[in-house]
Structure formats: structure tokens, C-alpha cells
Amino acid sequence: xxxxxxxxxxxxxxxxxxxxxxxxxxxxxxxxxxxxxxxxxxxxxxxxxxxxxxxxxxxxxxxxxxxxxxxxxxxxxxxxxxxxxxxxxxxxxxxxxxxxxxxxxxxxxxxxxxxxxxxxxxxxxxxxxxxxxxxxxxxxxxxxxxxxxxxxxxxxxxxxxxxxxxxxxxxxxxxxxxxxxxxxxxxxxxxxxxxxxxxxxxxxxxxxxxxxxxxxxxxxxxxxxxxxxxxxxxxxxxxxxxxxxxxxxxxxxxxxxxxxxxxxxx
Numbered sequence: 001x002x003x004x005x006x007x008x009x010x011x012x013x014x015x016x017x018x019x020x021x022x023x024x025x026x027x028x029x030x031x032x033x034x035x036x037x038x039x040x041x042x043x044x045x046x047x048x049x050x051x052x053x054x055x056x057x058x059x060x061x062x063x064x065x066x067x068x069x070x071x072x073x074x075x076x077x078x079x080x081x082x083x084x085x086x087x088x089x090x091x092x093x094x095x096x097x098x099x100x101x102x103x104x105x106x107x108x109x110x111x112x113x114x115x116x117x118x119x120x121x122x123x124x125x126x127x128x129x130x131x132x133x134x135x136x137x138x139x140x141x142x143x144x145x146x147x148x149x150x151x152x153x154x155x156x157x158x159x160x161x162x163x164x165x166x167x168x169x170x171x172x173x174x175x176x177x178x179x180x181x182x183x184x185x186x187x188x189x190x191x192x193x194x195x196x197x198x199x200x201x202x203x204x205x206x207x208x209x210x211x212x213x214x215x216x217x218x219x220x221x222x223x224x225x226x227x228x229x230x231x232x233x234x235x236x237x238x239x240x241x242x243x244x245x246x247x248x249x250x251x252x253x254x255x256x257x258x259x260x261x262x263x264x265x266x
Contacts, residue, residue: 002077006070013053016080025103027052029173032095042093046075098184104177110159110170117185122248123241126221154179
């Protein structure tokens with residue numbers, strides 16, 4: 001947290017992504033989307049963000065001159081929300097979004113997973129990976145409309161509506177968050193040890209020989225699901241897909257670890 005002083009008063013505001021409340025984070029997502037779409041400039045985005053974090057009902061740019069100057073001088077307090085670089089003599093602000101914490105566990109009637117995707121099933125994970133593959137193809141083809149719809153698909157997979165009408169699509173900022181959050185957790189899984197039950201587990205061994213996308217099986221994640229089902233540990237194919245994601249991942253890790261250990265003995 002950082003202390004901001006203006007108009008003879010002091011107030012603490014978050015100075016990093018993970019310090020945001022869910023309400024503040026949702027507004028941050030809205031501002032990031034507007035900035036990425038070119039609807040507002042990085043300067044306007046930072047002004048609106050600071051206004052939000054200070055609990056102001058209007059933009060600080062509407063404040064009278066003296067107070068506005070005080071606040072504008074403190075925009076660097078928001079630098080922790082951006083990767084700041086220089087390109088062609090201009091300062092470029094890229095909003096930071098990736099974290100393994102779910103900063104938006106729920107929004108109105110929509111409920112999502114916990115930190116590090118806890119609470120989702122292995123089947124949900126497989127479906128999300130399939131959507132990610134489609135998104136990569138759409139990006140290669142420059143099909144922006146498809147990308148937007150695929151982001152919404154991730155939102156529908158990870159966020160479930162609570163109440164009598166349990167269908168529909170979450171608001172786009174929620175879907176965008178779901179996409180970024182899933183991507184962030186996936187990158188952590190294949191790049192750094194993950195703390196599980198008090199132990200750091202290096203899931204990167206699942207991707208050492210065949211690339212990070214298929215965890216050692218050229219039939220992909222669906223093929224892995226069938227392999228796990230064949231073991232009978234979690235039941236048949238449908239039951240495997242209904243099993244908590246992390247339970248299956250730990251089992252796959254155990255099998256891979258034992259295989260590598262046995263190969264070293266031979």
C-alpha cells in the first residue's frame with residue numbers, strides 16, 4: 001500500500017495488482033480493456049485508476065487546479081500496475097494482469113474457481129486447453145471476432161451462474177479475467193515449482209521431452225484422460241473428467257516421476 005496526500009488529507013491505496021479488492025480489480029479490468037482498445041490513453045487510464053482507488057465519484061481531471069496538480073504528481077504511485085518500457089522515444093504502459101491468485105472469485109451471480117484454479121475439474125481444464133488451442137489458430141489468422149468469442153467461452157467454462165437461471169455468459173471483463181487467469185496459472189505450472197500440501201512440486205517434468213502442450217502424450221490432454229481412466233484410480237473416463245483438476249495433475253506427476261526414476265535405474 002502507498003500513502004497519497006492531497007487536499008490536506010492522507011489516504012492509503014493499493015500499489016500492486018494483488019492488493020486490489022474484487023471491486024477495484026473489476027474496474028481495473030474495465031480500464032485495461034478500454035486502454036487496449038484505444039478508447040482511452042495510458043494517461044487517462046492511470047487518472048481513472050487513481051480516482052477509483054481514492055474512492056472519488058468523478059475523475060481527478062475534474063478537480064480544481066491545485067488539487068488536480070497534487071494528484072497528477074502522484075501518478076507514479078501506480079507504476080506497480082504496469083510494465084513500463086520505452087519505444088521510439090515514447091513511454092509504453094503494459095498493464096500487469098497475470099497472477100496465480102484469483103482476484104475475482106465472484107462477480108454478482110457469477111462464481112469462479114479459487115486460487116491456482118482450485119475447484120475446477122480435470123474436464124474443465126481439458127475444455128479450456130482446447131479453447132486456448134483454437135484461440136492460437138484464430139490469432140494466427142488475425143480473426144479478432146473469433147478471439148473475442150473464445151475468450152467468452154473461457155468465461156463460461158470457469159464461471160458458473162448461481163441461482164434459478166444457471167446459463168448465460170458472464171460480462172466480458174469477467175471472461176477476460178478468466179482467460180488471463182487460466183493462462184497465468186498454466187504458465188506457472190510449466191515454469192516454476194508449485195507449492196502443494198506444503199511441498200514444492202516441479203510439474204515441468206511433464207513437459208521435458210514432448211513440449212509443454214501435451215504433457216508427454218502426443219494424443220494431447222484427452223489422450224491423457226483416457227490413460228488415467230485406464231488405471232482405474234479415479235474411475236472411468238467420465239469420472240476422471242469430473243475429478244478435481246489438481247488431484248489428476250498430482251497423479252500424472254507421480255506417474256511421470258516414477259517413470260523417470262525407473263529409467264535412471266536401467
